[in-house]
Amino acid sequence: MAVSNPAEYSPKRNTSFVDWLxxxxxxxxxxxxxxxxxAMMVFPIGYTVWLSxxxxxxxxxxxxxxxxxxxxxxxxxxxxxxWDSVLRTFLFSFGAVVAExxxxxxxxxxxxxxxxxxxxxxxxxxxxxxxxPVAIGMAWLLMFEPTIGLLNALLRDIGIAPQxxxxxxxxxxxSLVMVDVWQWTPMMALILLAGLTVLPEEPYEAARVDGASPxxxxxxxxxxxxxxxxxxxxxxxxxxxxxxxxxxxxxxxxGPGYATETINTYGYVQSFEYFKLGQASSLLVIFFAMVLxxxxxxxxxxxxxxxxx
Amino acid sequence: xxxxxxTLGLATLMLLLCGLVAxxxxxxxxxxxxxxxxxxxxxxxTTAAATNAGAATTAAGTTTGTTAAAGAATTAAAAGAATTAAAAGxxxxxxxxxxxxxxxxxxxxxTANHPWNEGIKKVLPQFEQASGMKIxxxxxxxxxxxxxxxxxxxxxxxxxxVFMFRPLQEGKLFANNGWLNDLSAKAQGASEWxxxxxxxxxxxxxxxxxKVYGIxxxxxxxxxxxxKDLFEQAGLKAPTTLEELTEAAKKLTDPxxxxxxxxxxxxxxxxxxxFSSFLYSSGGTWTTSDGKSALGTPEALSAYKLYGxxxxxYGPQGTxxxxxxxxxxxxxxxxxxxxxxxxxxxxxxxxPAKSIIADKVGYAQFPAGKAGSKPYNxxxxxxxxxxxxxxxxxxWEFIRWATxxxxxxxxxxxxxxxxxxxxxxxxxxxxxxxxxxxKVAQSSAKAGVGFDRPPVVNVGEARDIVGNPIVIxxxxxxxxxxxxxxxxxxxxxxDKDKNAKS
Numbered sequence: 001m002a003v004s005n006p007a008e009y010s011p012k013r014n015t016s017f018v019d020w021l022x023x024x025x026x027x028x029x030x031x032x033x034x035x036x037x038x039a040m041m042v043f044p045i046g047y048t049v050w051l052s053x054x055x056x057x058x059x060x061x062x063x064x065x066x067x068x069x070x071x072x073x074x075x076x077x078x079x080x081x082x083w084d085s086v087l088r089t090f091l092f093s094f095g096a097v098v099a100e101x102x103x104x105x106x107x108x109x110x111x112x113x114x115x116x117x118x119x120x121x122x123x124x125x126x127x128x129x130x131x132x133p134v135a136i137g138m139a140w141l142l143m144f145e146p147t148i149g150l151l152n153a154l155l156r157d158i159g160i161a162p163q164x165x166x167x168x169x170x171x172x173x174x175s176l177v178m179v180d181v182w183q184w185t186p187m188m189a190l191i192l193l194a195g196l197t198v199l200p201e202e203p204y205e206a207a208r209v210d211g212a213s214p215x216x217x218x219x220x221x222x223x224x225x226x227x228x229x230x231x232x233x234x235x236x237x238x239x240x241x242x243x244x245x246x247x248x249x250x251x252x253x254x255g256p257g258y259a260t261e262t263i264n265t266y267g268y269v270q271s272f273e274y275f276k277l278g279q280a281s282s283l284l285v286i287f288f289a290m291v292l293x294x295x296x297x298x299x300x301x302x303x304x305x306x307x308x309x
Numbered sequence: 310x311x312x313x314x315x316t317l318g319l320a321t322l323m324l325l326l327c328g329l330v331a332x333x334x335x336x337x338x339x340x341x342x343x344x345x346x347x348x349x350x351x352x353x354x355t356t357a358a359a360t361n362a363g364a365a366t367t368a369a370g371t372t373t374g375t376t377a378a379a380g381a382a383t384t385a386a387a388a389g390a391a392t393t394a395a396a397a398g399x400x401x402x403x404x405x406x407x408x409x410x411x412x413x414x415x416x417x418x419x420t421a422n423h424p425w426n427e428g429i430k431k432v433l434p435q436f437e438q439a440s441g442m443k444i445x446x447x448x449x450x451x452x453x454x455x456x457x458x459x460x461x462x463x464x465x466x467x468x469x470x471v472f473m474f475r476p477l478q479e480g481k482l483f484a485n486n487g488w489l490n491d492l493s494a495k496a497q498g499a500s501e502w503x504x505x506x507x508x509x510x511x512x513x514x515x516x517x518x519x520k521v522y523g524i525x526x527x528x529x530x531x532x533x534x535x536x537k538d539l540f541e542q543a544g545l546k547a548p549t550t551l552e553e554l555t556e557a558a559k560k561l562t563d564p565x566x567x568x569x570x571x572x573x574x575x576x577x578x579x580x581x582x583x584f585s586s587f588l589y590s591s592g593g594t595w596t597t598s599d600g601k602s603a604l605g606t607p608e609a610l611s612a613y614k615l616y617g618x619x620x621x622x623y624g625p626q627g628t629x630x631x632x633x634x635x636x637x638x639x640x641x642x643x644x645x646x647x648x649x650x651x652x653x654x655x656x657x658x659x660x661p662a663k664s665i666i667a668d669k670v671g672y673a674q675f676p677a678g679k680a681g682s683k684p685y686n687x688x689x690x691x692x693x694x695x696x697x698x699x700x701x702x703x704x705w706e707f708i709r710w711a712t713x714x715x716x717x718x719x720x721x722x723x724x725x726x727x728x729x730x731x732x733x734x735x736x737x738x739x740x741x742x743x744x745x746x747x748k749v750a751q752s753s754a755k756a757g758v759g760f761d762r763p764p765v766v767n768v769g770e771a772r773d774i775v776g777n778p779i780v781i782x783x784x785x786x787x788x789x790x791x792x793x794x795x796x797x798x799x800x801x802x803x804d805k806d807k808n809a810k811s
Contacts, residue, residue, distance in 0.1 A: 257784075
C-alpha cells in the first residue's frame with residue numbers, strides 16, 4: 001500500500017520522527033482502541049477488584065478501608081440472600097433461554113419458506129426487540145396489574161380465575177421470564193433464520209431422493225447442520241439473560257419479598273441502597289467470574305460442534 | 310442463489326433495525342427516567358401519570374417516556390389550575406430582598422422530578438433578573454437523583470452547587486460523608502428570612518448533631534383518603550380509630566364487584582414509611598432511647614399484624630408489588646374505598662384526567678390506635694448545599710430566596726405543602742388546598758411524629774430489615790417469627806450503624 005512508507009513524501013523534514021512513526025505504525029494504529037479498552041474496561045474492572053477487598057461508603061472523610069477477603073467470605077458463607085439470588089439468576093436465565101430457543105426455532109422454521117407478506121411479518125415479529133427494556137417493563141407492569149390490568153381482564157373473559165402475577169412470590173419470577181421471552185425470542189428467531197438460510201441445498205435434495213420424511217429431515221439434517229448457530233445464539237442470549245436488570249428493576253425491584261432478587265439487583269441494592277461499595281464490588285467480581293466461566297464452557301462446546309459443521 | 314439474496318435482505322433489515330435502535334436512544338434515555346419512580350418511595354406525581362396513561366391505553370413501549378412527560382405537564386397544570394390564577398395576581402413580590410451581590414455568577418441546581426421543581430421554575434426567571442445570576446436546573450426522577458448525587462459527590466466533583474435531597478433517607482449519610490455544607494451559621498444569621506418560622510419537626514429533620522444541613526422545602530403527613538359516596542351508602546363515617554378503620558374496610562370489601570376496602574403500599578421498602586404511622590399509633594417505635602431495636606415489643610407486633618391483615622383481607626390482589634403509584638392507580642379507578650398514604654400526593658386523586666373518583670374523595674386524619682392518632686409529619690425534601698461548591702455565598706443567596714416566605718407562600722398556594730408556620734397559619738396559605746384537606750393536614754401536623762423511617766445512617770438497609778415482617782404479614786405467614794428475626798437483625802444493624810457514624 002501507498003501508506004506503507006510515508007517518509008518518501010517528505011524526505012527532508014522530521015526524518016527521525018517520521019522514521020519513528022514508520023517503525024511503530026502498527027502500534028500507533030491500534031493505540032486509540034487500546035486506550036479506549038484500558039480506560040473503559042480494564043481500569044473499571046481493576047478498580048472493582050481492588051474495591052472488593054475494601055469497605056467504603058463513598059465518604060469524602062474516610063477513604064476505603066482494607067478488609068482483606070472478608071467481603072467474599074461474608075457473601076459466600078454468611079449471606080443467604082446471595083445464594084438465593086444466584087439461584088434465581090440461573091433459574092431466570094435458564095428458563096428464559098430455553099423457551100426463547102424453542103420458540104425462536106419454531107418461528108424461524110415458519111418464516112423460512114416463502115409466503116405472502118413475509119417481510120411484513122418478519123418486521124412485525126422483530127418489534128419487541130427494538131423497544132427499550134424499561135419501557136417494556138412499564139407497559140407489562142400495567143398489563144400484569146391484578147385488579148385493573150389487561151391480562152387478568154382477558155383471563156376473566158375466558159373464565160379463568162385472575163392471577164396475582166407480580167404480586168405473588170410463586171409467580172413473579174416466571175412472569176418476568178415471560179416478559180424476557182416476549183422481548184428476546186425475536187432475536188433468537190432472527191439468528192436461527194439466518195442460520196437456516198445459509199444451509200446447503202444438496203443434503204436436502206439427497207434426503208428427498210432417499211425418501212426421508214420431513215420429521216427425519218428436521219432431526220437428522222436441519223438440527224445437526226444448524227447446531228453451530230444454535231450454540232452461538234444460546235451463548236449470546238445466555239450471557240445477556242444473566243445480566244438482565246432493567247425489566248426486573250422496573251417491574252418488581254426484586255420483590256415481592258426477595259422473590260425476584262437476582263445477582264444484578266442485589267448488587268444494585270448493596271451499592272446504591274446500602275452504600276456498601278466494597279461488598280457490592282466483591283459480588284460483581286464473583287458474578288464476573290461466573291459469566292466468564294460459562295462463556296469459556298460455551299466456547300468449548302462450540303469448538304466441538306464447529307468441527308462437525 | 311435464492312437463499313443468498315434472502316440473507317442479504319435479512320442483513321439489510323438488521324442494519325435498519327440497528328439504526329432504529331440508535332435513533333430510539335434518546336427516547337430510551339428519557340424512558341429510563343420514568344422507571345425507578347415506579348417503585349419509588351415517596352414523591353412525584355409524574356409516574357402516576359404514566360401509570361394512568363398506560364392503564365387507559367396500554368401505551369406502546371417506546372412512547373411511555375413521552376406519555377409520562379405529557380402526563381407530568383397535565384398534572385402540574387391541573388393541580389395548579391384552580392389556584393394559580395388566584396395566586397399569581399396577589400402573592401406580591403417574590404424577589405423582595407434579593408441582592409445583586411452575586412450578579413454574573415452561575416449556579417447549577419439539581420432537583421428531583423417533583424412538583425416543587427415545577428413550581429420553582431415558574432418564579433426562577435424573576436430571581437435571575439433580580440439577582441443577575443444564571444441558574445441551570447437539572448432534574449431527575451428521585452431514585453436517579455439519589456444515584457446521581459452519590460456518584461457526583463463520591464467523586465468529589467463540585468458539579469452541582471445546590472441540590473434537593475431527602476433528609477430522612479440520605480441526610481445523615483450525606484452529612485457524615487462530608488458532602489453537605491453546614492448551614493447553621495447562615496440559617497441562624499439570616500434574621501429577616503427567619504429560620505424559627507420553619508416548623509419544629511421540619512427543623513429537627515434537617516439538623517444532625519446540632520448542625521443544620523439543609524433547608525426544608527416539602528413536608529408531608531400520612532392521611533386516609535376515602536370515598537365519601539361509598540361511606541355514605543354504607544352508613545359509615547370517616548374512621549377515627551384503627552378499629553373503625555378495620556370495620557369500614559371489612560364492610561366495603563366486595564371482591565365480586567371488584568371493590569376492595571383499602572389499598573396501601575406492600576413493597577418491602579416503600580411500605581415502611583406508610584407502616585410507620587400504624588406503628589406509632591399502636592404505641593410502638595423503631596428504636597429505644599438507648600439506640601436498641603424496639604421491634605420486639607407487643608405494640609410493634611400488633612402494628613405489623615394489623616397492617617398485613619388489612620391488606621390481606623380487604624386489599625386488592627397484588628399489593629405485594631405496590632408502591633404508591635400502583636396503589637393510587639387502584640384508588641383512582643374506583644376499586645378501593647380507602648387509600649392511606651402521604652398527603653402531599655393528593656393532586657393525584659383530584660385530577661379528573663386520571664381519576665374517575667376525583668369529586669368523591671374525602672380526607673381523614675390517621676385513625677387513633679392505643680397511643681392515639683400519631684401520623685408521621687416529616688420533611689420529605691430539603692435543599693442542601695454541596696460542600697465542594699465553589700460558589701457557597703451565591704448558593705446560599707439562592708437557597709435563602711427559594712425558601713423565603715413569599716416563595717413558600719406561592720408554592721403552597723399551588724398545592725405544595727411547605728414547612729413555614731406563618732404560611733400554614735395564614736388563610737392565604739391554605740387557599741390552594743381543598744378545605745377539608747387543609748384541616749386534616751393542619752391537625753395531622755400537630756399530632757405528628759418527625760420521622761417516618763428508622764432514624765439511622767444507612768436507611769436503605771434498615772428499611773429492608775424492618776420492612777420484611779410487613780411482607781410476611783401481608784402474605785399471611787408467621788408474623789411473630791418474622792418480627793423476632795427482624796428485631797435481632799435490626800439490633801445487629803444498629804451496632805454497626807453506630808460505628809459508621811464515627
